Amino acid sequence: MTAYLLKRLAIAIATLILASMVVFAVLEILPGDPARLMLGLNASAEQVELLRNQMGLNAPLVLRYLHWVGGLLSLDFGRSYTYSVPVIDLVRERMAVSLPLALIALALSTIIAIPVGLYSASRRGRAGDTIAMGAAQLGVAVPNFWFALMLIYLFAVWLRLVPAGGFPGWGAGVWPALKSLLLPAVALALPQAAILARVARSALIEVLNEDYIRTARAKGLPYRAVLWRHALRNAMIPVLTILGLQFAFLLAGTIIIENVFYLPGLGRLVFQAITQRDLVVVESIVMLLVVAVIAVNLVVDVSYAIVDPRLRGRQ
Amino acid sequence: MKLWKTILAAAVLALAAGSQAFAARTDLVIGITLEPPHLDPTAGAAAAIDEVLYANVFEGLTRIGPNGEVLPDLAESWAISDDGKVYTFKLHTGVKFHDGTDFDASDVKFSLDRARADNSVNAQKALFAAIDTVDVVDPATVKVTLKNPQGSFLYNMGWGDAVIVAPESADTNKEKPIGTGPFKFQSWAKGSSITLVKSDTYWGAPVSLDKAEFRIVPDAAAAVPALLSGDIQAFPFFDPDSVAQVKDDPRFKVVIGSTEGETILAINNKKQPFDKLEVRQAIAFALDRKAIIDGASAGLGVPIGSHMSPASKAYVDLTGLYPHNVDKAKELLKQAGFENGFKATLKLPPPSYARLGGEIIASQLRDVGIDLEIIPVEWAQWLDQVFTKKDYDLTIVSHTEPNDIDIYSRKDYYFNYDNPAFDKIIAELNLTSDDAKRNTLLGEAQKILADDAVVGFLYELPKVGVWDAKLQGLWENAPIQANDLTKVKWTD
Numbered sequence: 001m002t003a004y005l006l007k008r009l010a011i012a013i014a015t016l017i018l019a020s021m022v023v024f025a026v027l028e029i030l031p032g033d034p035a036r037l038m039l040g041l042n043a044s045a046e047q048v049e050l051l052r053n054q055m056g057l058n059a060p061l062v063l064r065y066l067h068w069v070g071g072l073l074s075l076d077f078g079r080s081y082t083y084s085v086p087v088i089d090l091v092r093e094r095m096a097v098s099l100p101l102a103l104i105a106l107a108l109s110t111i112i113a114i115p116v117g118l119y120s121a122s123r124r125g126r127a128g129d130t131i132a133m134g135a136a137q138l139g140v141a142v143p144n145f146w147f148a149l150m151l152i153y154l155f156a157v158w159l160r161l162v163p164a165g166g167f168p169g170w171g172a173g174v175w176p177a178l179k180s181l182l183l184p185a186v187a188l189a190l191p192q193a194a195i196l197a198r199v200a201r202s203a204l205i206e207v208l209n210e211d212y213i214r215t216a217r218a219k220g221l222p223y224r225a226v227l228w229r230h231a232l233r234n235a236m237i238p239v240l241t242i243l244g245l246q247f248a249f250l251l252a253g254t255i256i257i258e259n260v261f262y263l264p265g266l267g268r269l270v271f272q273a274i275t276q277r278d279l280v281v282v283e284s285i286v287m288l289l290v291v292a293v294i295a296v297n298l299v300v301d302v303s304y305a306i307v308d309p310r311l312r313g314r315q
Numbered sequence: 316m317k318l319w320k321t322i323l324a325a326a327v328l329a330l331a332a333g334s335q336a337f338a339a340r341t342d343l344v345i346g347i348t349l350e351p352p353h354l355d356p357t358a359g360a361a362a363a364i365d366e367v368l369y370a371n372v373f374e375g376l377t378r379i380g381p382n383g384e385v386l387p388d389l390a391e392s393w394a395i396s397d398d399g400k401v402y403t404f405k406l407h408t409g410v411k412f413h414d415g416t417d418f419d420a421s422d423v424k425f426s427l428d429r430a431r432a433d434n435s436v437n438a439q440k441a442l443f444a445a446i447d448t449v450d451v452v453d454p455a456t457v458k459v460t461l462k463n464p465q466g467s468f469l470y471n472m473g474w475g476d477a478v479i480v481a482p483e484s485a486d487t488n489k490e491k492p493i494g495t496g497p498f499k500f501q502s503w504a505k506g507s508s509i510t511l512v513k514s515d516t517y518w519g520a521p522v523s524l525d526k527a528e529f530r531i532v533p534d535a536a537a538a539v540p541a542l543l544s545g546d547i548q549a550f551p552f553f554d555p556d557s558v559a560q561v562k563d564d565p566r567f568k569v570v571i572g573s574t575e576g577e578t579i580l581a582i583n584n585k586k587q588p589f590d591k592l593e594v595r596q597a598i599a600f601a602l603d604r605k606a607i608i609d610g611a612s613a614g615l616g617v618p619i620g621s622h623m624s625p626a627s628k629a630y631v632d633l634t635g636l637y638p639h640n641v642d643k644a645k646e647l648l649k650q651a652g653f654e655n656g657f658k659a660t661l662k663l664p665p666p667s668y669a670r671l672g673g674e675i676i677a678s679q680l681r682d683v684g685i686d687l688e689i690i691p692v693e694w695a696q697w698l699d700q701v702f703t704k705k706d707y708d709l710t711i712v713s714h715t716e717p718n719d720i721d722i723y724s725r726k727d728y729y730f731n732y733d734n735p736a737f738d739k740i741i742a743e744l745n746l747t748s749d750d751a752k753r754n755t756l757l758g759e760a761q762k763i764l765a766d767d768a769v770v771g772f773l774y775e776l777p778k779v780g781v782w783d784a785k786l787q788g789l790w791e792n793a794p795i796q797a798n799d800l801t802k803v804k805w806t807d
Contacts, residue, residue, distance in 0.1 A: 003658055032695025036703060038352065039438045040360020042716060045703075045727075051436045082352035083505070084489055149536060157543045164535050164544040166530055169504050259534040262541075264506025268533070272506075276352065277695045 008301060012294045019290045020072070024065050027279050033057075034277040035080045055081055068283065077284040082276050087284045090269060091296035098266040101181050101188070102250035108189035109196055109246065114232075114239075116193075117200025122227060124205055133201070139194025148260045155183060165261040167168055184261045188254060192246050199242050203235035210234075236307045243298035248293045319562040340805040341525040343786070345798060346532045346541060346550040350506065353489035356475040357430055360438035362715065362796040365475035366552075367509050367529050369797035372413075373478035373494035376404055376423065377469050382577075383626065383717065383794030385469045389418070389479055389495065399464030399748050406455045406601055410518040412481045415498040420453040425792035426479045439476040445745075465716065466748040497522045504560070507531060511800075521524070523788075523804035542567065542781065549782035551789055551798050555613040556667070561781055565800040570780040571615055572792035573626040575717040578616070578668055578675060580771030581701075581710045585731035589659075589708065593651035595768035599637035600644035601683040602676065608774050611672035615777040621761035622720045624775055626792060628750075633772075644683040656684025659708040663689060664697040668776065676711070676771075702729050713776045717795055720760050721745075723769060730769060737763045 036043075052058050059067075071078050077087035116136070120129040156164035158199040162179050170177050207213065208231055216226045255267035266285065273281035351363040356373055370378060378388040383607065387393075410418040429435060431443035435718040450458045461468065471477060484493035497519065498511040508530040513522055530547055532538050541547040542561060562569045564789045580602070584773075588594045604618040617625045621634030648656065652714040663673040670691065677687040687709065690805035692700065701707040707729075723732050724741040737760060744756045765772070778793040788802035 001675065030695075031699045032693070033699055033703070034695075036698045037695055038359050038361070039436065041702065041714070042360065042441060042719075043438050044440070047436060050434065054436065084353060090505065145536075149540070152537075152540045152544075156546075157540050160544060164540040164546045165532070166546065167504075167507050168543075169507070187457050253577060262507075262530070262532045262534065262537055264531075268506060272350070275695065277691060 005298075008298060012298065015294060016275075016287075020069055020287055022064075023286045023290075024068065027283055028061060031275070032277045034279065037276055038082065052069055068280075072284070072287060072308075077288075078280040079280055080273075080281045082273075082278045082281075087281050090281065091266070091285060094264060094266040094269050096170060097181075097263055098251055098254070100178075101185055101263070101265065102247060102255070104181060104185040105188040105192065105250055106243065106247055108185055109193040110243065112189065112193040113196035113200055116197040117204060118227060118232065120197070120201040121204035121208060121231075122223070129201075133198065136194040136197045139190050140198075144187050145189050145256045145260050146186065147190060148257055151183045151187055152260070165263070167263050168181055168259065180261075180263075184254075184257050184263060187260075188250060188257055189283070192250070195272060196239065196242055196246070200235065200239050203238045204231055207231045207234045233307060240300055240303055240307070244296050248289075248296050251289065251292055324647065339523075339807050340712055341523065342528075343524055343526070343549065343800070343805075344530055344547045344804065345526045346538055346547040347798075348531075348533055348552060349531050350531045351374060351509070354492040354503065354509070355480075355488040356478055357426070357437055357480060357485075358489065361457070365795065365797050367511075367798070368492060368494070368496075369475045369478075369795070370496065370799040370801055371498040371511055371527070372492050373480070374496050375472055375474070375478045377473040379473040379717075379795045379797075381790045381794070381799070382792060385473055388473070389423075393469070395748070399746075400461045402459045402461070402468065404457045404459070406457065407518055408455050410495050411516045412484065412493050412495055413514055413516075414481070414484055414493045415516075416442065416481055416483055418479070418481070418495050420451040420457040422455075422479055422481050423457045424449045424451050425482045425485075427477075429480075429485065430477065430775070436478055439474060440475055442471040442474055454662040461612070464746050464748060466744060466746065466753050468716065468748075473795075475612050475797070484774045496526075498527060501526075518802075523802050524800060527800050528804075529798075549780070549786060549789060551780045551782070552793075553779045553781045554667075555615050555777060556780050558613060558615075558779055558781070567781055568784045568786075570782075570789075570791050572778040572790070573617065573624060574715065574776045574793040575624050575651070575719075575795070576713040576715040576776030577622050577624065578672070578713040578773045578776050579617060579622070580773060581707075581712060581730060582770050583705060583707055583709070583729075583731055584733075584769060585705075585807065586708060588651065588653060588657060591651045592767065593647045594653065596637065597644040597647035597651070597683060598649065598680065598685070598771055599768045601680050601685070602637075602642045602773070603639040603679055604634070604770050604773060605639075606679070607672050607675050609670045610675045612774070612777060613641065617777075618774050619772045621765040621772055622714070622723065622770075623757065623761050624717075626775075626794070627718070627757075629754040629761075631758045631761050633761060639749045641682055648684060652685070656686060658686045658688065661687040661689050662697065662701055662707050662710045663691050664694055664710070664712060665691075666713070668713060672711050672773070702792055705729050705731060709771075711773075715776070715796065720757065720764070723760075723764060730798075732767075732769050734767060737767075 005136060033047045035055060039048055080087055080090060114130050120132045123129045152164050155161050162183055167180050168176050186187050213226060213230060254265060255271050256263040256267045270285050347366055351364040351367055352359060352361050356364050356368055374388045376388060376390040377385050380386045388405055391407050393404045394401055395402055406420060412418055427449045430437045433445055445461045445463060447460045447462045452458050462519045480488060481493060497514055497517045499514040501510040501512045508528050510528045513525045532541055535557050538550055539557055539560050559566050573601055582589050582595055607615060608616045618634045620636055623630045636757060661673055661677060663669045673689055677689055680687055702711050721741045722728055724738045740756055740760045744753060747753050782789055785806050787804055787806055791800055
């Protein structure tokens with residue numbers, strides 16, 4: 001197990017170095033000058049040059065790369081060109097929205113998907129299964145922003161139970177902040193739940209055909225107990241894989257939902273930074289996300305070993 | 316009996332609560348599309364900075380009023396020397412910055428000197444180019460000497476880029492803006508909202524609002540439910556395509572005004588075949604402005620025939636010079652030697668007026684034989700390729716700076732237009748301060764641009780504002796990009 005983890009760690013570090021080079025190179029190739037964007041159409045070329053110097057954009061490429069990577073290693077992510085505040089502060093503020101949102105959505109999606117998957121698998125081919133999987137199919141097909149707008153019209157405009165969007169900040173109290181994350185979390189969770197339910201169902205069906213399930217039933221264990229204790233645990237590996245992928249997506253891939261609910265999340269920060277060529281912000285956040293994805297994958301690998309004891313001894 | 320008492324008590328309480336509700340509101344949530352990158356109007360071109368801070372937090376010597384007029388602001392009055400070169404400003408006294416420091420003539424000198432210094436990164440540095448010296452006469456008087464008379468000097472001093480800042484806080488205004496205005500900055504939740512509160516130490520007429528929050532709503536689809544749910548009570552710059560959803564709702568007022576945004580089909584005047592006058596004229600005849608306005612701006616927007624806002628006093632209507640006429644366009648192309656038309660590119664930046672307008676224009680030009688390849692670009696690419704490197708044939712963009720006809724006389728500007736006769740008029744204009752004379756010169760300038768068909772003049776971008784019907788005092792027009800809240804109040 002230790003050797004296995006060490007090997008994984010080495011691969012992770014190599015991936016990070018490679019990713020940092022690719023990220024930096026790609027953003028350098030991208031046309032567009034952050035200084036010109038800040039000064040607008042009326043500024044002269046000399047003034048743009050002056051600002052470029054002030055921003056340190058005129059230093060040689062390799063030097064700037066090394067400076068950036070050096071900063072990352074000492075946990076100094078640099079300063080945003082446009083906001084002119086440390087990138088780490090921006091990320092911390094946005095994480096206060098994105099992380100709880102991702103966690104709530106993930107929890108919701110699991111709570112919905114696992115029982116639906118179990119139900120469908122156990123009533124395979126019958127009416128209940130067909131209806132549940134039809135609904136899941138719809139959940140995968142309907143774009144989440146449309147779904148989000150419907151939720152807004154129903155719960156915010158018509159019933160006025162929750163705000164139509166925005167985020168008051170955790171300083172405004174836990175409940176108001178949570179309330180503003182509810183609809184976006186539901187809008188994010190449903191399509192994810194639909195995918196997860198389908199994966200859970202097929203994994204369970206496969207497991208239910210195994211010999212040990214028949215054995216368990218044959219020794220007199222009630223169906224429900226077999227399902228929960230034996231089948232579900234064995235079907236967890238594909239479900240965990242999907243959950244890991246979904247969590248990585250929910251952290252940064254929620255830009256559309258963040259726009260519909262005008263939430264100050266990480267996705268919108270990245271998007272805004274790209275359009276404004278705030279290269280430092282884009283580079284640093286992309287690297288943070290690479291780290292996050294690698295970390296999530298590592299956690300998933302470890303959890304495989306927890307659910308499946310057979311994996312623990314393996315290299 | 317006891318029950319009656321309870322009911323009575325409840326009724327009294329309800330009445331008290333009711334009368335509370337009748338007192339006019341003093342808070343307002345305003346929706347804006349783009350978040351300001353920072354909060355210092357003297358250090359960036361982003362319109363979003365002025366949309367939050369201009370006239371609310373920061374004030375200049377002069378200011379621009381709701382209809383584009385120059386009004387006194389921190390300068391109570393001024394005298395201009397006979398040669399038009401010396402401006403003596405009499406300042407208001409008893410003015411305090413929000414951090415408690417006093418405002419006086421030395422702050423004016425500091426601000427103007429800072430903006431025009433060699434290392435200044437003021438986005439509109441040209442506004443200060445004519446200034447020779449700034450002298451403090453006494454704490455309430457400041458004397459500005461110009462290198463040459465400048466007709467637009469008082470107007471220039473009213474821009475957001477020319478607001479007065481204090482030496483103590485100038486360097487930190489980006490994060491914590493300190494001005495002299497009726498509102499002071501309270502907080503900025505990045506990506507979410509900026510909150511201003513009433514300043515108790517304001518020198519001028521007190522404002523009605525106690526608190527104003529600017530909430531950032533980037534998506535037009537989100538703006539409508541935000542209004543309908545009452546979360547946000549005003550969108551001063553609303554998406555024209557979404558107006559239909561709220562226009563019949565009596566709870567809201569839809570106000571359509573003018574901007575200073577001349578929307579044009581810019582032409583690279585040095586690139587073949589656009590260096591030929593006939594080709595540019597053919598394009599002008601090929602354009603059907605009404606169809607473009609209908610398709611790109613939901614039918615809102617006023618056609619223009621040259622580079623001037625129809626709301627301006629200097630405006631000359633030249634839309635009749637090249638009426639939509641496909642045959643005329645074809646004939647001109649034939650004269651220019653392009654009987655079979657030609658191919659060119661059309662680069663389109665992200666705003667919907669450009670993306671939608673571009674498709675319509677491409678089809679209109681195809682009708683006369685010009686085959687356009689549409690290339691969508693981001694703003695950063697547009698600035699780089701089109702504006703800086705001039706690597707383009709045609710592009711669509713709205714020039715939102717007020718009174719900016721002089722851009723056509725700028726050397727090396729992206730139109731690549733060069734006409735000494737036009738430059739002469741602009742040079743003369745710069746030295747003229749008499750309004751009537753200025754308007755005559757501006758009229759001549761407009762005519763030259765129209766005759767030369769320098770670019771395809773399309774329409775003036777509309778300002779579509781939507782807000783709660785009980786709200787009063789928001790600007791109808793946008794002579795500059797600002798949300799002046801000084802006169803805003805709730806009525807009941």
